[in-house]
Amino acid sequence: MRGIPIGGVLLLLALLYLRTLAPGITWANNGSDSGDLITAVLTGGVPHPSGYPTYLLGASLLSRVPIGTPAQRITLLSALAALLTVALVAVLVQRILRPTFAHSRLPAAAAALAAGWLGVSPLFWSQAVIAEVYTLNALFVALLLLLLYRSLTCTTPASPARALTEGGMVGLALGTHLTIVLPVLVWLGVAAATSPAERRGAALLGRAGGVLVGALVYVLLPLRAAALPPVNWGHAATWDGFWWVVSGQPYRGLLFGVPSALLPDRVHAWADLLVQQFGWPGVALALVGLLFAPPHAQRFGWLSAALAAGYSLFAIGYNTTDSHAYLLPVYLIVAVWVGLGTAQVWALLHQHAPRVAPALLLVLVVFAGWSAWRTLPQVDAHYDTRATDFAEAVLASVPPDAIVTTSSDQDTFALWYHHYGLAQRPDVVLVVAPLLSFEWYHTTLYATYSTLPWPAIGTPDWPAALAERTRRPLCHTDPLTPLHCTAPPP
Structure with missing residues (x-):
């Protein structure tokens, strides 16, 4: 069986994203915040809570690239983050499958399929082509999943330098979206619990210290606010203003604010949205991947399920009409399960119906391609002016x-x-x-x-x-x- 090269998947996704990229600020794909984010970047300002300093840092760097308009340059950050997220999902799936299928190309094929399927899923694709924070946040969620899997399976304790580096990257993650606190806490807890008892304190201290260093990215907000830019939410140069921004204070009333009478509709919408991303075949493969994960990855599977449940509860209970955007990490996790499920089903078919097994990946690739074709007009922001x-x-x-x-x-x-x-x-x-x-x-x-x-x-x-x-x-x-x-x- 020949593997599907992840490089080819990334190239195809890059072409799709460039073809459907918003030409600047946009109202497509619930992207009205693009004007706020882009203007904050260009004026040295602070966007709406929670300020998103890591996004500001990355977007400010891209805004200096001498191509296109300022808005187009900044929008590219979403596409680049989406591509890197897809790549990390592929890496994670391969790492999980490699011990079970050590001398097979199946891990590479299943990883490429899962990553590509995520890349063309409606919500992920829609956020990859507008100036928004969600794909950058997804990138750090994928990184945290990789670190979580390593903590659960690696028998070699992390060196102090590695622990500090990992913590620094996780600290930067805190500047993408407040919801990332959930996987950060899970990773810190697991990393501490799986460290040797005699080194547990040092490992936790190193990682926590790195997180604090990375979280210094939030210093950007008061520094920018002190210059009194025209976009200056909360005036974060004061302590009260800083806390108002970084804690998302104006949105606290929305947290679990959905009336109880509407919760059944929200749950139904959650299920519908999941099927829209991967179709029933993808959902079935994801269930197989979760329930029948390789033995060495079962703890990771259930921890990732707990994370998906946490994100789902947040999105279901958040009282806005666009809270479905908070489900992006859920779909990222489901994509990992899809990759695992694909490998398990292929192995089962190869054992009991070897003539049918080679057709499985072809059928799934065709289905994912057909889904992408249907999704294209829904997410295409290229002509939205x-x-x-x-x-x-x-x-x-x-x-x-x-x-x-x-x-x-x-x-x-x-x-x-x-x-x-x-x-x-x-x-x-x-x-x-x-x-x-x-x-x-x-x-x-x-x-x-x-x-x-x-x-x-x-x-x-x-x-x-x-x-x-x-x-x-x-x-x-x-x-x-x-x-x-x-x-x-x-």
Whole structure:
């Protein structure tokens, strides 16, 4: 049996991602946050909680690459992170299968199939082609799974240098998304429990020290906030502001906030989404991979199942319409099980029906390819210019020196990118109406438009009061309705 080269899978996925990559800021694939993230990168700012400093670090580096537009360069981070995630999934599947199939190409074939299947699954693909934090977070989840498997199976204790290095990488992971705390804690616990008793304290200290060093990436947030950029959520230069951002304080009420009457629908949607990613054949293979994992990998299988359950409970209970994005680590774990299940089923067929076994991988590859063909139009963001078209139309239409109030993430972040990120229409003043209840936002406005006579916080109809003070036109935007402007007060 010939193996499917993972290099070929990665090349194919790279071509698919480039073909479907968003041209800049986008509203496709629930990607309205792209405007916030990209603008924060370009202006040295801090995006919405939890600040995502590791994302800021990677995106800032890519933004300096002299190709395409700034937004296109930063969007490439999602695609690159997705490809690296797929590669790590393949490495993990091969490492698990190699002891059982030592002299076979089956581990490479099963790993390539599982990794490629993940790469073209609807949610994973949708996030690989927009500027978002989720594929970078998935990359570190995959890394943590590799470290977890190593801790469970490696008989050689990690050296102090290795423990510190592993901890440093895990510390960086904390800057991708708060939900990664779950696998981080599991890894630290397992790594400590599996270390020799006489070295347990030193190993735990080394790894924990590395985590603290890596987590210093969060220092980026107060450093950036202190410069008073126009995108400065929470004003993290103060301790209260820093904690407001990194703890996700404005979103705490959403955690397990789904009404109990809606939980059955959420659970049903969770099951539907799982089938949408891999189809019934993939789900069946995943169950085989979990239930009949090689003996040396059974502890890893059940720990990964516990992680998948934890992420699922979080996503099901998180009271937003786009909480399904938090299931990406679940699908990554399921992809690993798919690889293990594929190998187990192939081995069984090879033993009892050797003439049928070679066809298994071909059938699965065809099914995954057919699924990708069906998924393509759902996730293709290449032609989505709605956000840019909206922002350019608004900025072309508003009168000179207008005050423009925005009402949602979509119109706000699109205008932020063009006004702050690209420095278009510097005469215009942007005011985000839903943020006026936060003192930190007033601080940001005062710093960004320092020459204006600002009304006091709490002034009734604050934007109108500003327009009256400055004798400027007042306009209001909404993604679904035409721009509405009123003439400046006499």
